[in-house]
Amino acid sequence: MKILFIHGLASSGAYKMSSTLRILLKDSTVIAPDVPIEADRALALLQEICSSERPDAIVGLSLGGFWAQKLRGFPKLLVNPDFHISRLLRSKSGQEMQYLSPRSDGERYFTITPQICDSYERLENCQFDGLDDAERALTRGAFALDDEIVSCRDEFSRHYPGCGVSYPGGHLPNFPQVKEHLLPILEELLKINKL
Numbered sequence: 001m002k003i004l005f006i007h008g009l010a011s012s013g014a015y016k017m018s019s020t021l022r023i024l025l026k027d028s029t030v031i032a033p034d035v036p037i038e039a040d041r042a043l044a045l046l047q048e049i050c051s052s053e054r055p056d057a058i059v060g061l062s063l064g065g066f067w068a069q070k071l072r073g074f075p076k077l078l079v080n081p082d083f084h085i086s087r088l089l090r091s092k093s094g095q096e097m098q099y100l101s102p103r104s105d106g107e108r109y110f111t112i113t114p115q116i117c118d119s120y121e122r123l124e125n126c127q128f129d130g131l132d133d134a135e136r137a138l139t140r141g142a143f144a145l146d147d148e149i150v151s152c153r154d155e156f157s158r159h160y161p162g163c164g165v166s167y168p169g170g171h172l173p174n175f176p177q178v179k180e181h182l183l184p185i186l187e188e189l190l191k192i193n194k195l
Contacts, residue, residue, distance in 0.1 A: 008062030
């Protein structure tokens, strides 16, 4: 099995959830790229990976959940997805931000520009276009009960009714939360993909 893990904002493929998935899914390959901060480059990279690797499932965390939901035709688990990252980015426009986990290119900082904010907003405005029952059947959402950063469960439920669950914890799930609450959802999605 191949799993594509998509990290959140200011992170990288080295984020601890990718190693957690590798431990829990030891017989699977976990692909965890460093996603560019620029929206168009990020989407192009992820579409290219999906085309070449054909993952059996996608797991997206936070901003990664936004990206995962844009990758149609694949079973996917959106963990605390942020469907409106442009709002946060606009509040920090012009600021230099530090990546919170190491990136393979050695980059440590990025600057939030108005162009980056605009490109995310353009994608956000059409993110649910063309959503159909087949795509809803492939998509699950997991929402932390004590998420201190993002609150997109109601919006997810409007577009994916009956496809979301809650779990105890904060925005960034730890190893026990992934194992106990998220892994069973992912395993269910993998079974769907085998049918």
